[in-house]
Amino acid sequence: MYWRGHVGIALLAYAPVAGAVRVAGEPELTVLGAAVAVTxxxxxDLxxxxxxxxxGPTHTIAFALTAGVLVALAAAIVFPVGDGTAPATAAGTxxxxxxxxxxxxxxTLSLCSHVAGDAITPMGIWPLRPFRGWHVTLDLTPAANPRANRLFxxxxxxxxxxxxxxxL
Structure with missing residues (x-):
């Protein structure tokens, strides 16, 4: 997939989470989550x-999990919510x-959606590398297919x- 397809697949994966976060009464986090998913x-593909x-290594579940943990640690520094100095949102909460x-x-969800998006292409992915050499391809559409990317x-x-x- 190309960037349009990957962004679309990430938003598809995030959509149910966004609904749950909205129901939980956290509209600011809904927006933040969408921004993180797109980012x-x-x-x-770097x-x-x-x-x-x-x-290769950037298209694995291990990479997605490791990056997700690092992002959570960085977010704990940026959003120090546990020390009583939690930043206020636009609504003042x-x-x-x-x-x-x-x-x-x-x-992590967004990175895993990238791996899943590439699994539908003929080239496929090796999601469990370096632990297993299991190759996954559904061979549904070439990554460069503009229609598929726009559709996603x-x-x-x-x-x-x-x-x-x-x-709402």
Missing amino acids: FATLP DHRLPVAHR ALPPWTPGFVGGIA LGAGVAALALSVALT
Whole structure:
């Protein structure tokens, strides 16, 4: 998949979470989660600029989990919710104490959605590397298919909009 497809798939994965977060009464986190999902949707493709094979180490579940933990740790520094100095949102309310875990979890979800998106292409992925050499490809569409990429982007935006609209 190309960036449009990956962003769409990340939004598709995030849409049910967005609805749950809205129902939990955290609209600011709904927006933050969408931003995190979009931001991390294409991160694995930075391997094009690194001295590693494309769809190699950055296209694994281990990478997604490790990056998610690092993002959660960074979020704990940026959003120090446990020390009584929690930053206020635009509405003047404090962020919940689970904000860093939420941000790390959404980053992990978005990275896993990238791996899943590449699994539908003929090239496929090796999601369990370096632990297993299991290759996954559904061979549904080439990564460069503009229709598929636009379809996923549209579906992701629509799913997120519907999820939020149903919880207003």
